[in-house]
Amino acid sequence: MADFARSDHPAVQEQLDRLSLLSPGGDRLGLDRITRLLDKLGRPQDDLPPVFHVAGTNGKGSTCAFLRAALEAAGKSVHVFTSPHLVRFNERIRVTGSLIGDEVLASLLAEVLDAGEAIEPSFFEVTTAAAFLAFARTQADACILEVGLGGRLDATNVIERPLITGIASLGLDHQQFLGNRLPDIAAEKAGIAKRGVPLVTQLYPPAIGGRIGKIAEDVGAIWSPRGARWDAIVERKTLRYRDEQGELDLPIPRLPGRHQALNAALAVALLRHQQRISFPPSALTAAMGWSNWPARLQQLTDGPLSRGRDVWIDGGHNPSAARLVAGWAKRQFRDRRLHLIFASLKSKDAAGVLQPFGGIAPSVSTLPITGHDCRSPEELAAMATELGFAASVATSLEDAIAAAPTDAAVLVFGSLYLAGEALKLNGQLPD
Incomplete structure (x- = not known):
């Protein structure tokens, strides 16, 4: 599945065009290509600031957003690498708080592509290498890396000694790469664990947690799962957090959805289970209100598309994410009608994503995703009708x-x- 990145900046687009010719652009796991590419670039991964490395099926991006907000509230300068982008390729690489500029990005992509001509790196590997170059060449207090896919064989896993690692919520996604069983998926995510480095995770069922714990033990990581060395619950409008250092009462995040409170709690745990970067408790409080992560239960402002309508967007694309969003929607719109506008890539479990909205959104419009290998609106409408929705087909948003x-x-x-x-x-x- 290619990323289909486009840019309005000619120099950036020139390099993205080179990338599309050099590489198939799809998901290709393995550390050999990225290691050889980074070796040719002088191993920039060895010169990064202290690294927070975060994996997970759902919630890892939000966890990174909370980490960034807390660190910046503490006055720290922070690099952030996330994926995918929503509108502009630049969103993937944030250098000391700001999205990377077009001229710098074009130069870095050219440098990476020149070095990688004989290697044929993937889209994500080129992007990762460009980010590492940007981060290594600009001083900062911390670096946050979101795993792209899986963990064990993800390009970001070339980091040999992160400050701390974390795993957010787990669910079925990318089964063609990670397998169809949650314990196997958990094992791939736990592949980011490193000897002597704390591994902070959410709470999982015994079969999943046991698999992660065994991997952490085998590599010598310091495993700190929620429910054991730390815990958090939501009581009314308070996020109550506790660990061996004590207890905290924090405001619930401004990001909608109860699941965001647990993503925020994981970020708190990651910060409190490392010793190198200091921060005041007030930074954690500030992060709850400052954190921003677009396309996660985001309400559109009045604009050319929404035209004064109450329109929300969310990028959830697997059943576990859908269940969380549907639970939020049931509470949010209990006194109002909700209409769903739905599209899906061919690689996703579209029926499993739609099903949780039964009884919550009685009607759905289906449409294609421009420029991507997606299910047809007609196929999705038939699927929705079978699930009990009143379905209609649209050609555009x-x-x-x-x-x-x-x-x-x-x-x-x-x-x-x-x-x-x-x-x-x-x-x-x-x-």
Whole structure:
């Protein structure tokens, strides 16, 4: 599955065009190519600031956003590498708080592509190498790396000695690479564990937690799962956190959804289980209100796409994410009608993503995802009808929103690519 990155900047687009010719652009796991590429570039991964390395099926990006907010609230300068982007390629690489500039990005991509001509690195490997070069050449207090896919064989896992590692929520996704069993997926995520480095995780069922614990023990990582060495619960509007250092009462995050409180708690645990970077408790409080992670239960502002309608977007694209979003929607719209606008890549479990919304969103419009290998709107509409939805087909987001019932709130759901398209059409570029 290619990333289909585009840029309005000619120099960046020139390098992205080179990348599309050099590499198939799809998901290709393994550390051989990225290691050889980074060796040719002078091993920039050895010169990064202290690294927070975060894996997971769902919630890892939000956890990184909370980490960044807390560290910046403490006055620290922070590099951040995340994926995918929503609108602009630059969103993947944040250098000391700001998205990487076009001229610098074009230069770095050219440097990486020149070095990688005989290696044929993947899209993600080239992006990772460019990020590492940017981060190594700019001083900062910390570096946050979000795993792209899996963990054990992900390009970011060339980091030999991170400050701390973490695993967010787990679920079925990318089964063609990670397997169809959650314990096997957990084992791939736990591949980021390193000897002597803390591994902080959420709480999982015994079969999954046991697999992670065994891997941590085998490599000599210091495993700290929620429910043992730390814990957190939500009581009304308070996130109550505890660990061996004591207890904290924090405000719940401004990011919607109860699941975001546990993502925030994981970020708190990651900060409190490392010793190198100091921060005041007030930074944790500030992070709850400062954190921003676009396309995660985000309400669109009034713009060209929303046109005064109550429109929400979320990039969830697997059943576990859908269950969380559906639970939020049930509470959020209990007194209002909700209309779903849905699209899905062919590689995703579209029925499993739609099913949790039964009884919550009675109607759904289906549409394609421009420029991507997606399921047809007709196929999705038939699937939705079988699940009990009143389904209709649309050709574009604009048409789908215009055709939605006027008395209903609208949720655009099923793909980060679709969410990114909504942000672009509405003039809300992530910054």
